[in-house]
Structures are given as structure tokens and as C-alpha cells.
Amino acid sequence: xxxxxxxxxxFFFRDYHLTRRYMSWVVVFTFYAVVNSATIALxxxxxxxxRLTLTLLVGVVLxxxxxxxxxxxxxxxxYERWEGTLEYTFMAPVSRLTHLAGVSFFTLFYSVAxxxxxxxxxVLFIDLDxxxxxxxxxxxxxxxxxxxxxxxxxxxAALPVLSPERGAEATNIFQGVLLLVSGVYYPVEVLxxxxxxxxxxxxxxxxxxxxxxxxxxxxxxxxxxxxxxxVTYELAVLAVMGVVLIPLGLYVFxxxxxxxxxxxxLKRTG
Amino acid sequence: xxxxxxxxxxxxxxxxxxxxxLRRRGAAVHALRDVSFGVERGETYGLLGPNGSxxxxxxxxxxxxxxxxxxxxxxxxxxxxxxxxxxxxxIGRVSVDAAFYKKLSARENLLYSAFLYxxxxxxxxxxxxxxxxxxxxxxxxxxxxxxxxxxxMQQKVAITRALLVNPPLLLxxxxxxxxxxxxxxxxxxxxxxxxSEHGTTILLTSHDxxxxxRLCPRIGFIAGGRLIAEGTPDELKRIAGADSLDDAFIAxxxxxxEEGEAAVKKREAAEPVEA
Numbered sequence: 001x002x003x004x005x006x007x008x009x010x011f012f013f014r015d016y017h018l019t020r021r022y023m024s025w026v027v028v029f030t031f032y033a034v035v036n037s038a039t040i041a042l043x044x045x046x047x048x049x050x051r052l053t054l055t056l057l058v059g060v061v062l063x064x065x066x067x068x069x070x071x072x073x074x075x076x077x078x079y080e081r082w083e084g085t086l087e088y089t090f091m092a093p094v095s096r097l098t099h100l101a102g103v104s105f106f107t108l109f110y111s112v113a114x115x116x117x118x119x120x121x122x123v124l125f126i127d128l129d130x131x132x133x134x135x136x137x138x139x140x141x142x143x144x145x146x147x148x149x150x151x152x153x154x155x156x157a158a159l160p161v162l163s164p165e166r167g168a169e170a171t172n173i174f175q176g177v178l179l180l181v182s183g184v185y186y187p188v189e190v191l192x193x194x195x196x197x198x199x200x201x202x203x204x205x206x207x208x209x210x211x212x213x214x215x216x217x218x219x220x221x222x223x224x225x226x227x228x229x230x231v232t233y234e235l236a237v238l239a240v241m242g243v244v245l246i247p248l249g250l251y252v253f254x255x256x257x258x259x260x261x262x263x264x265x266l267k268r269t270g
Numbered sequence: 271x272x273x274x275x276x277x278x279x280x281x282x283x284x285x286x287x288x289x290x291x292l293r294r295r296g297a298a299v300h301a302l303r304d305v306s307f308g309v310e311r312g313e314t315y316g317l318l319g320p321n322g323s324x325x326x327x328x329x330x331x332x333x334x335x336x337x338x339x340x341x342x343x344x345x346x347x348x349x350x351x352x353x354x355x356x357x358x359x360x361i362g363r364v365s366v367d368a369a370f371y372k373k374l375s376a377r378e379n380l381l382y383s384a385f386l387y388x389x390x391x392x393x394x395x396x397x398x399x400x401x402x403x404x405x406x407x408x409x410x411x412x413x414x415x416x417x418x419x420x421x422x423m424q425q426k427v428a429i430t431r432a433l434l435v436n437p438p439l440l441l442x443x444x445x446x447x448x449x450x451x452x453x454x455x456x457x458x459x460x461x462x463x464x465x466s467e468h469g470t471t472i473l474l475t476s477h478d479x480x481x482x483x484r485l486c487p488r489i490g491f492i493a494g495g496r497l498i499a500e501g502t503p504d505e506l507k508r509i510a511g512a513d514s515l516d517d518a519f520i521a522x523x524x525x526x527x528e529e530g531e532a533a534v535k536k537r538e539a540a541e542p543v544e545a
Binding site: 018084258263 | 285286327333334336359361370371372373374378381383385386387388389390431
């Protein structure tokens with residue numbers, strides 16, 4: 001057990017120090033995320049529509065959190081291929097579960113920290129009153145939806161093993177499709193009919209729906225957050241997605257790893 | 271318990287080259303063809319071959335990074351494929367390109383590696399500094415980012431990484447390429463001490479004949495994916511009718527050889543060598 005904890009810590013340790021060394025880029029990306037979020041939320045302010053403002057706010061914060069979580073897990077293998085360290089990670093006596101869990105823990109920590117900065121930045125631009133919102137409920141939704149996004153990230157992390165460049169490209173396309181179909185800034189009903197079925201399989205759709213209720217966007221009295229019991233369905237769907245997607249992600253990753261070892265695709269590239 | 275550190279029998283590995291827009295399967299490249307050899311526990315075995323001869327592929331198979339098409343491999347009694355988990359905790363590998371997180375310091379890279387193998391921080395730091403000192407790298411470089419180090423210094427950190435957990439089996443793929451003569455000597459002395467003090471089994475691939483002759487009582491020549499000759503340096507010179515290992519290597523596995531066929535013929539014509 002102690003060995004597994006140390007091995008999990010190895011990835012947290014590595015990613016923490018890499019983040020520290022690339023701090024100027026982290027600051028730049030976070031600054032851009034804050035500004036981008038503010039410009040989106042200010043559309044609601046300009047329209048003089050508090051409901052729209054809050055809808056956009058929930059969308060930007062949630063999407064920033066979930067997309068970074070997905071992207072960083074998915075790109076973790078790409079980074080290793082660029083540095084040429086993937087072979088050393090794969091020949092270490094570490095199970096893939098421990099490896100990917102370590103990567104996911106740090107990414108979760110990083111995504112939470114980044115989201116705090118974004119919310120903090122938004123307060124500078126927009127008058128936020130969340131005193132009647134069910135903030136703890138919304139945080140619970142974030143935690144549960146994280147599991148599903150970790151699972152998707154694990155599956156996407158396998159793509160750079162297949163092909164470093166094509167894998168990264170496919171990850172971005174997949175992330176773009178999630179953004180489009182999940183109704184981050186609009187109800188999914190405004191999407192063309194042929195796209196709407198995709199919304200039903202995106203975990204972000206359920207996370208957003210639940211958060212909007214808990215923050216009080218859909219309440220008659222604006223800002224009056226719903227109790228947790230009002231989002232039981234969304235929470236259940238997200239939990240099932242997490243339970244299915246994490247093992248599925250590990251399974252897919254395992255298949256791709258075996259294939260790469262048969263075809264010699266683990267060699268350094270990039 | 272077998273006294274063999276490495277047992278390789280009838281190993282085959284090929285890669286498919288894909289061609290065209292649709293990436294259709296093209297010609298197969300045979301990286302290893304029926305390779306068989308053994309290395310006793312505590313022995314240092316040298317593998318010499320031209321570029322593209324299959325040395326690195328062989329090291330990758332033994333490192334559990336490639337699955338062979340056919341053949342049997344046993345490392346310290348563990349079979350691969352099949353017992354990769356047991357093998358991974360007992361091997362260290364150094365490749366010709368020192369692959370690291372270049373923004374991280376030597377300390378951070380080495381601690382990361384130590385944690386992967388379940389080592390605690392204090393023991394890992396102590397051992398890393400001891401090895402680096404033995405390899406002639408000053409302690410103050412320990413906290414410098416790898417990107418600020420020379421290629422030779424990076425290679426010393428790579429060797430330290432492979433030795434951190436004191437593995438009983440070392441797979442060294444041209445570990446001294448790019449090192450200056452003094453650094454090369456430091457590494458060679460360290461490897462000699464490692465074998466004599468810890469009984470480490472070492473498989474060394476190299477282009478440096480003098481180094482291989484110094485470190486390896488037995489040497490194999492590989493060309494075109496085939497092991498074309500094997501023996502002590504003196505035996506190899508005798509087979510090739512050469513005065514030096516360089517000449518023996520060029521004669522048996524040298525320029526212009528296609529797929530090692532010529533070398534195989536030459537070996538077959540030569541008197542057999544007892545391993």
C-alpha cells in the first residue's frame with residue numbers, strides 16, 4: 001500500500017514541479033481564461049438580463065473546470081511523448097491504474113485551483129449574489145461530474161499513444177464537440193435536431209442542468225437555489241457515467257498500450 | 271534457480287511500414303531474426319552492431335516495451351511476455367538519448383523516478399548523490415534544470431536514474447555515447463565496480479570497441495537483426511582473422527552488408543566457437 005501511495009505521489013510530484021517550472025505560462029493561460037470568461041458573462045450584463053448573466057457565468061466556470069480536467073489528463077501522455085519519457089514510465093513497476101490515478105489527482109487539484117482564480121476574477125467584473133444559491137450542492141455536482149470527465153480523459157489519453165500529433169488533434173475535436181452539444185451557454189433545445197441526441201450522452205449536459213437548478217437560474221425567484229433532491233436524476237446519471245467511463249477508459253488505454261508494444265509505437269517522437 | 275541472468279531463444283521481431291495516403295501496410299522490416307544468446311548472472315555481455323542492426327529493438331524487448339513476435343525470453347528467471355511486473359522491478363535501462371523532463375532539475379527527475387519504484391525521498395536523495403559523485407558530477411548540479419546541463423552531464427543523470435534502485439539487471443544502450451574521455455572512463459569504472467561489488471548482470475550495446483573489450487568478457491556481433499558471431503574478444507578476432515576487435519567487427523558485420531547475410535555466410539565458413 002505504501003508503495004502504491006508513493007507511486008501515485010510520483011505523478012503528483014512530477015506534475016506539481018512541471019507546473020511550477022512553467023508558472024509564467026500558467027499565469028498567462030489563467031489570465032486569458034479569466035478575461036475570456038468575463039467577456040462571455042458581460043454579454044448578459046449588457047443585455048440587462050440577470051438570468052442570462054448567471055447562465056453564462058455557470059457555463060464558463062463549469063466548462064473551464066471540466067475542459068481543463070479533460071484536456072490535462074488527455075494531454076499527459078502527449079507531454080510524455082514530447083519529452084521522450086513515456087518508455088521510462090511504461091517500464092517502471094507501476095500499474096496503469098496507479099499511473100493514471102496519479103495524473104488525474106494532480107489535474108483535479110490544478111483544475112480546482114484554476115477555477116477559484118477564474119471565479120475570483122469574475123467577481124471583479126460582475127456583481128455576484130450567490131447568498132441564496134445551493135453552492136455546496138453545485139460543488140458536489142462538480143465532484144461527481146469530474147469522475148465522468150476523468151474517464152473521458154483516460155480514453156482520450158490513449159490517442160497520443162496511437163499517434164502523438166493525430167491524437168492531440170482528435171482530443172481537441174472531441175473537446176469542441178462536447179462544448180457544442182452540451183449546452184454550455186444555451187439550452188440544448190436550440191441545437192439542430194440531429195445534434196440533440198449527442199447532448200444526452202455528454203456528462204457536461206447533466207452537470208450544467210444540475211448546477212443551473214442549484215444556483216437558482218431556473219427558479220421563479222432568481223437566485224433561489226434548489227435543494228439537492230431536485231437534481232437526483234442528474235447526479236444519478238453522472239455517477240453511472242463515472243462508474244462506466246473510468247474502467248472503460250482504463251480498458252481502452254490498456255488495449256492501446258498493448259497494441260503500441262506490438263507495433264513499436266512507444267518510441268520517442270516530437 | 272537458473273544461473274542465467276538473460277536467456278533469449280529464437281527471438282523474432284518485425285515492424286510493418288505503412289505507405290501512401292491510406293497508410294496501407296507495406297513491406298515488413300525484420301528487426302530481429304532468430305536471435306539466441308545467454309548472459310550469466312553477474313556477467314557483462316557486449317552487443318556490437320551497426321546502426322539499425324537491431325540492438326535497440328532487442329533492448330526494448332528485454333525492457334518489456336516491445337512484445338516479440340516469436341521466441342522465448344527469460345530475465346533473472348522471469349518469462350516475458352507473461353511476468354513483466356516482476357521483471358520491471360529488477361531492471362534498469364539507459365538509452366542513447368537521455369530522456370528527461372528537461373525543465374525539471376536532476377533532483378526532481380531522480381526523485382520522480384525513485385517514487386515510481388517505491389523508494390523514500392531521503393534514501394533516494396542519498397543514493398542519487400553517491401552515484402553522481404562516483405560518476406564525477408558535482409553535487410551543486412543536483413538542483414540545476416536538465417536543460418542547463420551538457421549532454422554528458424545529462425547522460426550521467428540518466429545512468430544514475432537506472433542505478434537508483436540498485437537493479438540486479440542493467441540494460442545499457444550506448445550509455446557513453448557523447449561523453450568526454452574522462453566521463454567515459456568514470457562510467458566504465460563505475461560499471462566495473464557495480465559488477466564486482468553487487469554482481470549486477472549487464473547487457474551493454476556500444477559502438478566503442480575499446481569500451482566493449484574492456485568491460486565485456488563476451489561479445490556478440492549483431493547485423494541485419496541476426497546474431498552473427500559470439501565469443502570472447504580473442505575468439506572473435508580469430509574467427510575474422512583480424513588483429514583488433516575493430517577489424518573483426520568490420521569484417522563480420524561491416525560496411526555493405528545487407529541484412530547480415532554476408533556475415534552469416536562468413537560465420538558459417540569460420541570454425542565454430544564454443545560459447
